[in-house]
Amino acid sequence: MAFRFEVLQKDTSSRARLGRIETNHGSFLTPAFLPVGTQGTIKSLTPEEVVEIRVEAIVGNTYHLYLRPGHETIGKLGGLHTFIHWKNPILTDSGGYQIFSLGALRRISEEGVAFQSHLDGSLHFLTPEKVMEIQRILGSDIAMVLDECIPYPSPYEYAKASNRLTTRWAKRCLQVRQENDPALFAIVQGGVYKDLREESAQRLVEINFQGYAIGGLSVGEPKSLMGEVLNWTIPFLPESAPHYLMGVGTPEDIVNAVVLGIDLFDCVLPTRNARNGTLFTPSGKMSIKQAQYAEDRRPIDETCGCYTCRHYSRAYLRHLYLANEILSSRLNTIHNLYYYIGLMNKIKEAIREGRLLEIYKKQQLKGLETE
């Protein structure tokens, strides 16, 4: 598969960069936020709506799609893009994060990981080679290696052993990579231990992948550690490859991480929050169910250009939420994703114009206010 990453411009006062990723399904600029289409749909939206929100690439979940409807089925139906009616790039995770979230339901060995389906308790065994096959059959544009995502906190010795296993697995993934396979990204692990993060990054870079993700963050560690881990890790990653921070995060997290050199993000936060009635605005989060909005004819955010803000009042959105209407999830999701993509667009513009640190300082202040 065609895959190319190009750094278009470097920020003068931070490690931030403006870049472009090219795939067989089109290109997109970075830093980019990829919404999560867990089960073959960005929850509640059609692909046309996702495009209208200005999303350029999405994430699919190998674990979920493997279990249901099954990658073989999706393959027979023409691959994931055709199956879900999405023409633009898709990054698939390896399922590592989901499998390790299963806790007691999984057992790890050198060969791979055995687990029970959260759906029906059926037994499965995934290896590095198998997750490559699954992502190949899905027709992903960017595949992730199988990794072990360790919990926070993890003892040093466990983190070290796990880290080395993750590196061996990454190598096995690359070894079975075929000519037309998706681009392959490795995942740096190592918990919150500086030397393990460095070792992980160095060894993976020696093997040589098309991109590098930083995993194992946003798993319950204190906020302050995220920046530290990024600071330890990113200097060891090649500048010529994209840096992907998995499963992160809040608008503040994203701005911070861009400053430290991250190019790609994915997170369920904007979509999940939307379904719970929590909306992002430039002045902080808003809980639409609050009584103060009962007769409020203003949109969520008067400065927002999304479909929801152009046509609906807070009062109506509150009503839909309280009445448990499907349209509530839709309209809230449209707004939150539009907010996130708008943030990414502001970040890109700021890098272009050398003003990123302004946004960074503003977000830092707001982070302090709202936390």
Place this chain on the structure above:
Amino acid sequence: MAFRFEVLQKDTSSRARLGRIETNHGSFLTPAFLPVGTQGTIKSLTPEEVVEIRVEAIVGNTYHLYLRPGHETIGKLGGLHTFIHWKNPILTDSGGYQIFSLGALRRISEEGVAFQSHLDGSLHFLTPEKVMEIQRILGSDIAMVLDECIPYPSPYEYAKASNRLTTRWAKRCLQVRQENDPALFAIVQGGVYKDLREESAQRLVEINFQGYAIGGLSVGEPKSLMGEVLNWTIPFLPESAPHYLMGVGTPEDIVNAVVLGIDLFDCVLPTRNARNGTLFTPSGKMSIKQAQYAEDRRPIDETCGCYTCRHYSRAYLRHLYLANEILSSRLNTIHNLYYYIGLMNKIKEAIREGRLLEIYKKQQLKGLETE
């Protein structure tokens, strides 16, 4: 409010007619099917999608909107059209049907009906005058009188007394009607008793309304009785007013009722069935969850032009349904409503071309097959 009904063409071999209803929010052709926007939304769809499906008018539920968010709130926010972002005609029911469905939670008197909210148990009292006020404040285009919808079966004496009460209530509604109020339709009741249906129709017509609904059907009576009740009632209704069959029904019911002289329909069937994974097609109903569709790359209906059939396979729709995804309800609702509106358009065309009885016979045959 402006309201006008015009019969454009009469069918030569049945009581069917092609007509046009004009309101302050635009006009639409009849026979028409109005989807139900119970709580201020056609469940799962945006107004733009409803228009794209070629829906021209919708129903709002006075009972639900009165309880939540409250008609006063909707009034303050500019009326129902503005609140829900719908520019075309809205017909509001009076709440009679919902209140009488509450069973033990309501108590009826000459003055009106006392009931407990299904939401929070709070006590309410609605009178004919009050439901007029509510519908006025909602800014409905077509309002319904308060009626008692009796269950099937009901004893003759009860049906008779109830019927007369419904007539007195209808008169009270008309007496408080103001200059700019919505058009007002009366509701013929009378259970499955021929003389009561005739009496109800005659007395309401004497009072003189802008339209006449037939209520109390589709409440559990045998299918065959619906045609009988329509045959007893419609000849007593003025040809110059629209005839509205409330809460009906299946595609077969609709074709049958058009032949007997009905102009307007509303029903939750296409939207509710959609959310339950039951889809309408020219060859009958389809349950999308069936295993036979697991790898079926065909659309629901290869002859259908709806958004869902243009872009998605049965396999994907089955996956979304089994995965309990919101998009499942959306795509299924789009298809089912498109099917219903398509049926109404075929009916109108057939009346225009004098071919309605062909459709009638085809539907009758299919009704026999699928029942």
